[in-house]
Amino acid sequence: SIMREISDLDHLESQLKQSLPVSDVKVVSGDADQSEEVKSLLGQAAAQTLTQYVHDESIVTVTGGSTLAAVAKHMKPLNQIRPLFVPARGGLGDMHEYQASSICVQMAKQMNGSYRLLYVPDTVGHEVYSKMMEEPAVKDVISLIRQADIVIHGIGDALKMAHRRKADPKQLELLKEKSTVGEAFGYYFDQKGKTIHQLNSIGMTKEHLTNDKTVMTVAGGTSKCEAISAFFKWGTSDVLIIDEAIARHLVKHI
Numbered sequence: 283s284i285m286r287e288i289s290d291l292d293h294l295e296s297q298l299k300q301s302l303p304v305s306d307v308k309v310v311s312g313d314a315d316q317s318e319e320v321k322s323l324l325g326q327a328a329a330q331t332l333t334q335y336v337h338d339e340s341i342v343t344v345t346g347g348s349t350l351a352a353v354a355k356h357m358k359p360l361n362q363i364r365p366l367f368v369p370a371r372g373g374l375g376d377m378h379e380y381q382a383s384s385i386c387v388q389m390a391k392q393m394n395g396s397y398r399l400l401y402v403p404d405t406v407g408h409e410v411y412s413k414m415m416e417e418p419a420v421k422d423v424i425s426l427i428r429q430a431d432i433v434i435h436g437i438g439d440a441l442k443m444a445h446r447r448k449a450d451p452k453q454l455e456l457l458k459e460k461s462t463v464g465e466a467f468g469y470y471f472d473q474k475g476k477t478i479h480q481l482n483s484i485g486m487t488k489e490h491l492t493n494d495k496t497v498m499t500v501a502g503g504t505s506k507c508e509a510i511s512a513f514f515k516w517g518t519s520d521v522l523i524i525d526e527a528i529a530r531h532l533v534k535h536i
């Protein structure tokens with residue numbers, strides 16, 4: 283019955299709260315790899331959870347991807363609260379809807395907040411990187427990322443993300459060779475949480491993941507199970523919003 287399922291999810295949440303270094307865990311039922319509806323439920327849960335942390339002066343920095351796009355869809359205006367949304371990443375791949383900047387625009391619209399844009403590629407060559415980082419518009423966004431009190435981000439399967447970024451065959455080979463499993467904020471890491479490859483990326487870096495920020499991690503789907511386990515060895519999160527597929531995996535593997 284439905285009641286039985288709900289208490290089952292509650293049980294998963296409390297087990298994970300005890301065993302992971304996070305302050306809150308939300309689990310939605312199902313597997314996001316199997317149905318778009320589950321991704322939508324994840325988005326709904328994340329948007330709802332954000333309301334517990336956001337305040338009028340909030341600066342919320344946001345990554346890209348289909349999961350974060352689902353979060354944006356479910357945001358609603360909150361009385362007197364108009365946060366500033368700042369993209370944590372530049373652009374990647376061909377999908378406009380998955381860009382951090384596009385997601386910030388939608389989040390700001392849905393919550394009557396404001397936004398900034400980061401219209402640069404998320405990965406550039408060495409020389410361009412240092413030049414770009416001197417641009418006032420880029421510096422401004424980086425400074426807001428540093429000041430952000432809330433981070434909402436996705437986690438990707440390493441190879442899937444490398445394909446989305448159109449990585450060259452040599453790079454793909456390296457990621458495979460080193461058994462890279464996950465990707466977050468432009469870092470590719472292995473099962474032990476070791477960084478295998480970091481992009482010359484414009485936007486948020488690991489150094490910005492300071493403990494004065496509330497970090498919300500949103501991810502679903504069996505294909506991301508290993509990536510999430512590894513993420514906890516690589517970085518930190520305060521609030522975890524996942525689906526049942528990932529929750530059951532984590533309970534078994536931590």
Ligand code: G3H
Binds near residue numbers: 348349439443467
């Ligand atoms: O960094 C990871 C990606 O943003 C995840 O993308 O939500 O489309 O799987 P996705």
